[in-house]
Amino acid sequence: MKKKLYVVAEVDEIPPGGRKIVEIERRSIGVFNINGEYFALRNACPHAGGPLCRGLLTGFLRSSEPGQYTYLRRGEFLRCPWHQWEFDIRTGQSWLDPDKTRVRTYQTRVEPGQALLENEVELMGSGLTKGPYVAETYPVHIDGRYVVLEL
Amino acid sequence: MNGAPAPPIRPIDCDVHNAVPSIEVLYPYLEDHWRDYLVERGVTSLEPNYYPRGLPISCLPGARPSSGGPPGSDLDLLREQVLGGVRYAILNCLYSIQSIHNEDWAAAMATALNQWQVEHWLDLDDRLRASIVVPVRSPGRAAEEIERWGDHPGFVQVLLLARSSTPYGKRHHWPIYAAAVRHRLPVGIHAGGVTENPILPVGWPSHYVEDYAGAAQVFQTQLVSLVCEGVFGKFPELRVVLTESGVTWLPALLWRLDKNWKGLRSEVPWVDRPPSEIVREHVRLTVQPFDGPRTAEGVRRVMDHLGSDELLLFSSDYPHWHARDPYESCLRHLSAESQRRVLRENSLATYRLGPETGPDGDGEHG
Amino acid sequence: MVEGVAERAPERTRRRTTIIDCDVHNSVPSDAALRPYLPARWRRYLDLVGHKGYHSLERGYAYPKISPGGGARVDAWPPSGGVPGSDLDFMREQLLDNYGIEIAVLNCLYRAGEQLNDEYADALATAINDWQVEEWTGRDSRLRASMVVPYEAGDLAAKEIERLAGTPGFVQVLVLPRTREPLGRRRYWPLYEAAEHYGIPVGIHFAGLTGNPITSSGWPSYYLEDHTVMAQAFQSQVISLIFEGVFERFPRLRVALVEGGFAWMVPLLWRLDDLYERLHEEVPHLRRRPSEYVREHMRMTTQPMEEPERPHHLLDLIEQLGPEMLMFSTDYPHWDFDDPNRAFQVRLPEEVKSKVFHENARGFYGF
Ligand code: FES
Numbered sequence: 001m002k003k004k005l006y007v008v009a010e011v012d013e014i015p016p017g018g019r020k021i022v023e024i025e026r027r028s029i030g031v032f033n034i035n036g037e038y039f040a041l042r043n044a045c046p047h048a049g050g051p052l053c054r055g056l057l058t059g060f061l062r063s064s065e066p067g068q069y070t071y072l073r074r075g076e077f078l079r080c081p082w083h084q085w086e087f088d089i090r091t092g093q094s095w096l097d098p099d100k101t102r103v104r105t106y107q108t109r110v111e112p113g114q115a116l117l118e119n120e121v122e123l124m125g126s127g128l129t130k131g132p133y134v135a136e137t138y139p140v141h142i143d144g145r146y147v148v149l150e151l
Numbered sequence: 152m153n154g155a156p157a158p159p160i161r162p163i164d165c166d167v168h169n170a171v172p173s174i175e176v177l178y179p180y181l182e183d184h185w186r187d188y189l190v191e192r193g194v195t196s197l198e199p200n201y202y203p204r205g206l207p208i209s210c211l212p213g214a215r216p217s218s219g220g221p222p223g224s225d226l227d228l229l230r231e232q233v234l235g236g237v238r239y240a241i242l243n244c245l246y247s248i249q250s251i252h253n254e255d256w257a258a259a260m261a262t263a264l265n266q267w268q269v270e271h272w273l274d275l276d277d278r279l280r281a282s283i284v285v286p287v288r289s290p291g292r293a294a295e296e297i298e299r300w301g302d303h304p305g306f307v308q309v310l311l312l313a314r315s316s317t318p319y320g321k322r323h324h325w326p327i328y329a330a331a332v333r334h335r336l337p338v339g340i341h342a343g344g345v346t347e348n349p350i351l352p353v354g355w356p357s358h359y360v361e362d363y364a365g366a367a368q369v370f371q372t373q374l375v376s377l378v379c380e381g382v383f384g385k386f387p388e389l390r391v392v393l394t395e396s397g398v399t400w401l402p403a404l405l406w407r408l409d410k411n412w413k414g415l416r417s418e419v420p421w422v423d424r425p426p427s428e429i430v431r432e433h434v435r436l437t438v439q440p441f442d443g444p445r446t447a448e449g450v451r452r453v454m455d456h457l458g459s460d461e462l463l464l465f466s467s468d469y470p471h472w473h474a475r476d477p478y479e480s481c482l483r484h485l486s487a488e489s490q491r492r493v494l495r496e497n498s499l500a501t502y503r504l505g506p507e508t509g510p511d512g513d514g515e516h517g
Numbered sequence: 518m519v520e521g522v523a524e525r526a527p528e529r530t531r532r533r534t535t536i537i538d539c540d541v542h543n544s545v546p547s548d549a550a551l552r553p554y555l556p557a558r559w560r561r562y563l564d565l566v567g568h569k570g571y572h573s574l575e576r577g578y579a580y581p582k583i584s585p586g587g588g589a590r591v592d593a594w595p596p597s598g599g600v601p602g603s604d605l606d607f608m609r610e611q612l613l614d615n616y617g618i619e620i621a622v623l624n625c626l627y628r629a630g631e632q633l634n635d636e637y638a639d640a641l642a643t644a645i646n647d648w649q650v651e652e653w654t655g656r657d658s659r660l661r662a663s664m665v666v667p668y669e670a671g672d673l674a675a676k677e678i679e680r681l682a683g684t685p686g687f688v689q690v691l692v693l694p695r696t697r698e699p700l701g702r703r704r705y706w707p708l709y710e711a712a713e714h715y716g717i718p719v720g721i722h723f724a725g726l727t728g729n730p731i732t733s734s735g736w737p738s739y740y741l742e743d744h745t746v747m748a749q750a751f752q753s754q755v756i757s758l759i760f761e762g763v764f765e766r767f768p769r770l771r772v773a774l775v776e777g778g779f780a781w782m783v784p785l786l787w788r789l790d791d792l793y794e795r796l797h798e799e800v801p802h803l804r805r806r807p808s809e810y811v812r813e814h815m816r817m818t819t820q821p822m823e824e825p826e827r828p829h830h831l832l833d834l835i836e837q838l839g840p841e842m843l844m845f846s847t848d849y850p851h852w853d854f855d856d857p858n859r860a861f862q863v864r865l866p867e868e869v870k871s872k873v874f875h876e877n878a879r880g881f882y883g884f
Contacts, residue, residue: 048855048856048859048860049856049858049859050590050592050856051592054591054592055591055592056584056591058417060417061417061420062420062423063381063420063421063423064421065381065384065385065421066322066380066381066382066384066385066421067322067421068421069420070420079591080414081584081590081591081592081593081852082590082592082852082853082854082856083413083414083852083853083854084413084414084415084583084584084852085413085414086417096413206796206798206799207795207796207798208792208795208796313734314733314734315734315735316734316735317734317735317736318732318734318735318736318737318738318742319734320737320738321738344734347735348729348730348732348733348734348735349729349733350733351699351729351733351750351753351756351757352695352729352730352731352732352733352746352749352750352753353694353695353696353697353698353699353700353727353729353750353753353754353757354696354697354698354699354702354727354729355698355699356699356701356702356753356756356757356760356761357699357701357702357760357761358760358761358799358800359796359799360760360792360793360796360799360800361699361756361757361760361761363792363796364756364760364785364788364789364792365733365752365753365756367752367785367788368732368733368746368749368752368753369732369733369734371746371748371749372731372732372733372734372737372742372746372749373732373734375732375737375742375745375746376732376734376737376738376742379737379738379739379741379742380738397784397788399783399784399787399788400781400784400785400788402780402784402825402830403748403778403780403781403783403784403823404748404781405826406780406823406824406825406826406830407745407748407778407780407781407823408745409824409826410821410823410824411741411744411745412741414583414852414853415583415739415740415741415744416741418583418739418740418741419739419741425826427826440788440791442784442787442788442791443784443787444787444837449837452833452837455830455833456825456830456833458826472795473791473795474791474792474794474795475791480791
């Protein structure tokens with residue numbers, strides 16, 4: 001199936017550490033900005049369906065032995081708002097069971113408005129169908145910069 | 152072992168109670184000032200009250216020595232009633248030196264008690280093994296006591312009692328585990344203990360039966376503490392044997408602990424794998440009392456939920472008298488292979504019992 | 518067009534099974550909300566002293582929960598700004614309407630019963646109950662409430678039960694499992710007597726703090742422990758209620774164990790029955806085996822759901838316990854919430870499902 005591109009936000013809408021939850025094709029998806037990089041995850045926890053992307057952003061705490069704390073990648077782990085399972089935003093993997101318990105992630109990228117408006121051909125040339133990014137409901141300005149998500 | 156077919160192999164009985172017939176037997180092992188301390192202050196017994204004299208649970212019919220001492224105080228009777236049928240019996244002496252608040256006195260009594268165990272038990276029958284009694288309120292002194300006896304071949308376990316003033320996972324207890332591991336001794340946690348805290352986490356009950364029933368909760372909370380405090384990560388060699396703890400509560404506890412750990416583990420980041428996995432690797436439970444269902448299918452399910460027949464160690468809890476003996480409540484429902492594990496292989500893997508001779512390891516007593 | 522690029526709650530679900538939710542928490546938004554319901558004497562006390570129980574902290578917990586708001590779901594903070602569980606409209610949207618819940622039993626955990634001053638506890642309880650009628654049960658016909666009572670003072674609790682017995686909407690007397698003494702002891706009997714008299718079950722709900730450590734080996738270090746071993750407080754209360762003979766003295770008394778888990782009950786009953794066989798002479802006031810009292814007098818709510826390593830063990834467990842023992846609950850808005858559609862990780866047989874999701878609760882509470 002061909003992938004589609006969706007414009008989900010202007011870059012400024014999601015500052016570093018920020019997030020936006022959008023609905024695309026009846027899927028709820030959370031888009032996060034981690035130090036200028038954008039990541040998108042399905043807003044449904046693999047454990048019991050909790051709205052994962054509304055959870056706390058935190059770091060990952062590890063330990064070599066009791067009383068020793070190593071705090072890693074602050075702000076890059078998402079804790080489910082329900083039962084608090086931890087997920088790596090970059091990969092969607094749960095800490096508990098990285099191989100089997102993971103949340104669906106989506107490719108994102110930032111595109112200038114000009115490219116979105118003018119370079120459809122090029123986008124489609126890279127295997128993408130024409131998405132809804134030119135819709136009037138989400139006006140794309142030629143001088144804007146947009147977070148785009150592949151679905 | 153009433154009423155059950157004789158087992159094909161000689162089991163290792165991991166919970167037998169030897170009792171101090173009277174406090175005077177410890178005098179020879181105490182320094183004069185402690186001996187006089189006992190006499191001058193009228194200390195006539197440190198016998199615990201875990202098993203009220205008149206209650207049937209406290210004594211198997213026929214297990215009270217004719218000498219008049221407490222059940223478990225007579226080696227000949229023990230030979231007759233237990234040792235004839237087992238390869239080894241591991242003694243857990245419950246004489247309550249743990250109740251003593253005076254650190255020096257407790258340490259002196261522990262040493263005396265252990266010396267007495269060597270001379271009056273271990274030296275007299277080579278089927279006997281014993282547990283080192285320690286002054287648990289001062290973990291440093293407890294560790295010293297373990298060092299004192301740790302190389303004696305007769306001692307195969309460090310004995311702690313389930314009720315403690317603070318949870319056993321807490322770091323101030325760790326010297327005990329370090330010493331135990333140094334001597335390849337598992338730590339046995341047996342029912343009983345100190346009474347700073349009510350036996351029920353909701354206060355003191357009226358009846359003995361509540362007290363005894365509540366003991367299972369004490370084991371549960373100690374296990375949670377040991378896991379959450381990371382004791383088994385810190386001491387990867389450590390084995391803990393829960394003795395007279397009941398068995399069947401374990402799956403429910405592990406389900407709950409695993410589930411909570413999945414969400415709350417960042418509070419205890421050193422617990423880096425599911426608690427159930429840690430417990431299966433490090434913890435064993437003795438089978439008496441089993442506290443199981445009455446049907447074969449029920450017991451099969453319990454074993455299935457436990458996830459392994461390697462967790463259980465045979466025990467009689469002699470001279471205590473439970474509603475059912477371990478053959479009736481558990482063993483008869485297990486496969487021959489599981490029986491063999493429970494009766495002896497698991498214990499051989501847990502305790503420092505020395506090389507075995509024949510296929511059944513019956514050796515000179517076979 | 519840009520399809521649905523708009524904020525919206527995650528997908529809603531419709532289910533056909535009728536749901537009675539036996540554990541939902543309505544929160545008192547602040548002390549101020551109770552002032553109108555408190556007499557002047559206790560308003561003054563609130564100003565002078567305020568709450569004083571066993572906590573050593575002015576607010577918060579010695580074992581901080583995993584999330585603020587009393588351990589709330591992070592997504593349960595109402596847009597109106599209050600604490601989770603304080604906004605009925607939001608509760609409708611997020612819980613009652615979202616899952617099509619027919620009836621929800623509210624357990625207000627505002628700490629009245631834990632106050633050291635019994636009279637103040639009593640006044641707070643009365644205020645909370647009046648507030649519950651005004652703000653909750655009077656405003657949505659799906660809601661039922663538990664009576665908050667000063668349970669440590671059995672006589673005062675009995676009076677509050679009596680006062681509310683005729684008030685529509687109250688279906689249960691709320692007690693917390695961490696009590697000053699085991700719940701079977703006689704100080705609590707007046708409460709049971711009143712509950713029995715008016716035919717109202719007693720619900721023992723997860724929470725509470727007294728001077729008794731949660732383990733009989735003292736205070737643990739972590740919330741993970743405190744949270745996990747609450748199940749042992751529940752077990753202790755079962756032991757006490759049975760062996761003190763509460764169900765012999767109050768043969769029509771019924772007790773719901775709420776949010777205590779349920780897997781532990783099966784092995785506990787094996788243990789108690791064995792012990793009873795050996796030790797029944799000590800408790801001649803009992804006439805039946807412990808398990809019989811439990812099956813006749815007690816019910817348990819399902820949340821927090823048991824999640825065995827191998828999911829099918831849950832079916833074993835439900836069969837061993839008996840599906841008539843369980844009543845579904847979500848524990849909304851707390852973090853360990855169970856979603857009705859996802860709580861059971863195995864497929865339940867239809868008749869078990871209807872028992873657990875509504876029939877048992879209907880029978881127990883008389884809906
Ligand atoms: S639903 Fe996310 S952790 Fe349970």
